[in-house]
Amino acid sequence: ELLGAERVGRRDDFFELGGHSLLAVRLVSRLRQAMGVEVPLGELFSHPQLADFSARLSNADATRMQAITLADRSQPLPLSWAQQRLWFIDQFDQAAGAAYHMPVGLRMVGTLDRAALKATLDRVVARHEALRTTFVLESGQPVQRFAAPDTGFALIERDLSGSSGDTLRDEIERLTVAAFTRPFDLAHGPLIRGELLRLSAEEHLLLISMHHIVSDGWSIGILLREVSQLYAAFSQGLADPLPALPLQYADHAVWERGWLQGPTLQAKVDYWKRHLTGAPALLDLPLDRPRPARQSYAGASVPFRFSPELSQAVAQLCKRHGVTLFMSLLAGWGLLMSRLSGQNDVVVGTPVANRPRPELEGLIGCFVNTLALRFDVSGNATVGALLAQVHQNTLAAYANQEVPFEQVVEAVKPARATSHSLLFQTIVTMNAPEGEGELALPGLRLGSLERDRSTVQFDTSLYIGEVRGVLAGSVAYASDLFDRATIERLVERYEAVLCAMAADDQARVGQLDILLPGERYGLAAW
Secondary structure, eight states, rough: SSSSOOOTTTTTTTTTTOHHHHHHHHOOOOOOOOOEOOOHHHHHHHOOOOOHHHHHGGGOOEEEOOOOOOOOSSSOOOOOOOHHHHHHHHHOOOOHTTTTTTEEEEEEEEEEHHHHHHHHHHEEEEEEEEGGGGEEEEEEEEEEEEGGGGGGEEEEEEOOOOOOHHHHHHEEEHHHHHHHHOOOOOOOOOOOEEEEEETTEEEEEEEEOOOOHHHHOOHHHHHHHHHHHHHHHHHHTTOOOOOOOOOOHHHHHHHHHHHHHHHHHHHHHHHHHHHTOOOSSOOOOOOOOOOOOOOBBHHHEEEEEEHHHHHHHHHHHHHHOOOOOOHHHHHHHHHHHHHHTTEEEEEEEEEEEOOOSSSGGGGOSSOOOEEEEEOOOTTBBBBBHHHHHHHHHHHHHTTTTTHHHHHHHHHHHOOOOOSOOOSSSSEEEEEEOOTTOOOOOOTEEEEOOOOOOBBBBSSEEEEEEEETEEEEEEEEEETTTTOOHHHHHHHHHHHHHHHHHHOTTTTTGOOHHHHHHHTOGGGGOO
């Protein structure tokens, strides 16, 4: 079911069949529900063949994670830990709040049934309580409030078919920027909204914007999938084909606060204290401009696409060392950050889905957590040893991923700063595997609206994944700190790192040649 395979043999390898880190976490979640056992994620990586992995289950401990029950709606409902963090950010720094908008833009060419589209969007909002949530203070504490299911989707329709050429392009750009950057009011909502631009009788542009406090990257995949299914039904006059949701996000928020406490929480917090105490507060990359005293969150991004040959070489590197593609890409980025900063001790952030039970997989909401992964990238280690270290640290972090980031910060107690993010200033995000969350609407050809990022949360952010077997993505960056040309060279350096790692996995990382031609004499040419 998870791998989308017709059959799986007892000697088949989970990762060779298309498994990756995200699916591995989901497999452990399914086992937790079906068998009541807590299987360490490392068991799957150590025993990826089905028969070997199954044999390990007899030694698994019983899970202490309780099932999620429906929350008492007569009582004030608290925010989840992730929501609470985003609420505080919004309260104290509106500029930071703008960095947590989640835009989705879709070009639609063909015959659009506007009534079916509006009914589809209304139904998604009715299904998912998170999309009808606002956040208000009650007795000095933020709580969740919900609009009625028939509230509907806040959709503005605009007819631009009278314009053409440069005038039309300028108007689309103006409306798109406005739609994606207009502030959200967390207390009054709505926290999801959209605009449908009619460019001609056969072409439309749908702009959807959500605040991160009610959504995350996984949720966008759910949104696109449900829009596909609902629109296909409604455009043919059929009934809603989607099964009722067993839970809502607020039920998760109450459950999360109930089980993540006491010894369960303390053991996980202790791990993060050991892992991060003494880590450097700042990744000291060479900057194009002095770091401002306060982050503005202004940013941009540089897209990239690596060669099929390099993509295949990295895949072979992963297979030789029993690591996932994400782990290899993370190791390469950490190595590059180390070489450019001159620091052997590097902390890199990465988001995780943080949906530990199967009943949460179909919900729209802010579940995602951010992990701080620390690596020793000293020059004497081999590429293979670096991959082994990244593998070990990543699995340990996954095993303790439920601790909210803000509680990790409180436990580690780094010096507070307004000039940079705490614990880490760079992240690596693995884009969704190809085919997950795709949108298909009958009678329409669809394309995503690609836009440069205008806000960022970190100094640098690597977004990377496989597109038809080729590594591709983008690097977002703080435009207060870096010029675009600098980031373009950074991308080239990253490509050089991956090439060097794949070419010789027994080489010492300190001896890998990752500088570009003309830059052999140090970082001054940066």
